[in-house]
Amino acid sequence: MTELSKQDALVHYAAQIGDNGLIIGHRMAEWCFRAPSIEMEMALMNCALDMIGQSRELYSYAAEAEGAGKTEDDFAYRRDEKDFRNNLLTEVPNGDWGDTIVRLFFMSAYNKLFYAALAGSSDSQLAAIGAKSLKEVTYHLRFSSEWLIRLGDGTEESHERAQKSVDSLWTYTGELFTMTDAENRLLKDGISVDVAALKADWNEIIEQVLKQATLTVPADGWAQTGGKAEGIHTEYFGYIIADMQYMQRRYPGCEW
């Protein structure tokens, strides 16, 4: 196998981080008009817009690094399922409020460590995106942690359901700490984040919050993977891009 060029790896890497933000942002945005209260709706939409904003910056940078005249929209609206390299955790359905909170919590804990590390990237554009995003995801982590603590340490029913959410989403968390070829290629230049090395700190955040929430941390077992490394998604993914890309597919190049 020939090694990826640095440029290809950088395009791939920026887009891959952007995919996480776009897909989880889209999922969160599905709560619009459906959240339990106006306060929660605005909280989720704020998080969603933060994450979609992060993906826009990353896609723009991927387009620039590629130098083929593409824009952020080409990455979001004109790629197929296989081209998206998000973690599977970001694409599974919202489920109930507990599932949504647990997913956001797992992802925000990861994002906080990830963007803090990315802020130290030798690539100045990625470092700037990391520093800006870190402030946003720090709040996402605070919001989702406080909610999870109240669900876990709330009523008998909320405890039981929160534990179920934790258990069922756990299998998607292992993929967060796997390394792709692009990540490995950029690691030696100090551009990418060594995500495998984030696992211990991530566990610490998870354990601390789940303990406060009186919830049990599941044992690591077999992990669902394939989205990030190969673009092999869950059966839910096609519906996301069908929904998201409809306008650009039906009216190519449309603007408003």
Place this chain on the structure above:
Amino acid sequence: MTEQAKEQEWPLWEVFIRSKAGLDHKHCGSVHASDSEMAMEAARDVYTRRSEGISIWVVPSNAITASKPEDKESLFEPADDKIYRHPTFYDIPKGAGKM
């Protein structure tokens, strides 16, 4: 709304926001939340989306004792004809110079 549904509702909190250093916190609205920490986050998410604030206070609405609208005449109107309570009522003696 049934009595039971009312009991299950989150309490109401009044939100006060300071827009910049040196200014007072100003009342800007209210949120429903289960406790003060959640009220703080709800206030942040609802009322500071457009850079409105640098500091937030949340206060349980039921901790506020408010004057009654029907007491308006007896509470506030008696002050209306006491114009001597305003400094502008008084002439300043020439010898005092500018104040």
